[in-house]
Amino acid sequence: MGENIAGATTRKVTIKAFRFNAETDYLPSYKSYTMEVGKDELILDLMNRIKWEHDGSFSYRRSCRHGICGACAIKVNGKATLACKQNAIELLDLFDNEITLEPSSTKRAIKDMIIDKSDFWDKHAAVKPYVVSDVDPRPESESKQSIAEFNNFLDSDLCIQCGACHYSCPALEANSDFLGPAAFAAAYRFTVDPRDEAGKERLQTTFDAGAGVWDCVKCYECAEACPKEINPIEKIGKLHNMQFEQGIAKSNVATRHAEGFLRGMKKSGYLDEADIVTYSEGYLGMYKHLTTAFKMMKAGKIHWQDGVPFIDSMPKIKNLSEVQKLIEIAQTNKL
Ligand code: SF4
Ligand code: SF4
Ligand code: FES
Structure with a gap:
């Protein structure tokens, strides 16, 4: 702990930052920068200080400093962070004083925090x-909402x-x-x-x-x-x-999966994993998932008779009629 010019308490920390220059580097590296961090400093302030006090070549995007332009988005310890909105001490507390600054997508890095978006x-x-x-170039009145x-x-x-x-x-x-x-x-x-x-x-x-x-x-x-x-x-x-x-959705595995989920809920009030697979992919398609099905059976998530035609082995939830009523109220879709 130390004190800055205004007398406020500061904390000495070492920040790691991803460094990479696509024009000269084959692989990225991580460099460490030690500094005193005050309670009101933002992650963007730390990036400024790396650039201004340690290494002028450190590169990142920023413009508004008020969470409006979207330029300063990076990742801190893998978590998406808007650098000009995020208090640094909050994250240092959360991560036990160890933070690593990385671009939003390391594989798209051009220079340090700057990525190809x-x-x-x-x-x-x-x-x-x-x-x-098709806007009328000389409207007689405004378009109201x-x-x-x-x-x-x-x-x-x-x-x-x-x-x-x-x-x-x-x-x-x-x-x-x-x-x-x-x-x-x-x-x-x-x-x-x-x-x-x-x-x-x-x-x-x-x-x-x-x-x-x-x-x-x-x-x-x-x-x-x-x-x-x-x-x-x-x-x-x-x-x-x-x-x-609007009739855009067509019947395919994905949309039938959503419908199958609803169908199971209406029938039993439970998520019927086996029924969803057979409903969305058919009995032939079901064979693709046999390995997963055996694993789920072992874990007790499904039983051998689940998904077998004409055997309805799914128990029913106690308040099924309430569930069915809720679905009826909420439902707007029919395939
Ligand atoms: S996180 Fe996504 S949705 Fe949210 S502001 Fe950024 S780009 Fe927009
Ligand atoms: S998979 Fe879907 S829910 Fe997950 S981050 Fe992407 S868009 Fe969002
Ligand atoms: S600098 Fe504009 S959102 Fe952070």
Whole structure:
């Protein structure tokens, strides 16, 4: 512990930072920087101090310093962080004084914290993130919206395109065609805007196999990562609904999986894993999952008779009629 000029208490810590220059380095390295950190300093202040007090070549993006431009998104100990919003001491406490600064995606690093975000922008552009409308160049009155219509997209409108959700998404790491949570949040935002006319096109783009919302594994990492609390996974759920409602969703393994889940809930009130597989993939498709099925059987998650035609072995939940009523109230979709 020490004191800075203003007399406030500071803490001496060593910060590790990812260093890499795509033009000169074959592999990245991690360098350590020791400094006194005050209670009001942000992660962005620490990055400034690395650059100003230790190594002028340290590179990162920042602009607004107020959580508005989205430029300073990085990862601290693997956790998506908006550097200009995050108090440093809070994270140092959380991680026992050991923090490592890394770019949002190490494999896309160009220089230190700066990454090539072109995949993010390409996917963002793919969903037409703007109001598509044949606007009268000389309108006689303004285009009005009700408060309810406005509230429908208000939170998704706060997206600052920082990419924190995009580069935290495991589905995107595994499948580079996947559009990703930020693009879906943008697709939702403009599709529910009553002035927009490209909703069907966006719903089709976000339905397409491999790229669309049905490849989301619902891990909630995007909701966790978003510094603006936009909750992209919630928008993904709404896109699912809109695709059903507007007849864009077609019967395939993914949509039948969702329907199968609902069917099981209605029948027994329990998640019937075996029934979901047979419903969405058919009895032949079921054989692909035999190894997993044996493992689940061993763990007591399913029983041998589950999924066998004409044997309904699933017990029923005590308050099944309540569950069925809730489903009826909530249900808007039919395949
Ligand atoms: S919930 Fe879906 S979109 Fe969000 S991070 Fe997980 S896989 Fe990606
Ligand atoms: S949805 Fe949130 S995390 Fe994703 S880009 Fe927008 S502001 Fe960033
Ligand atoms: S510098 Fe703009 S969001 Fe951090």
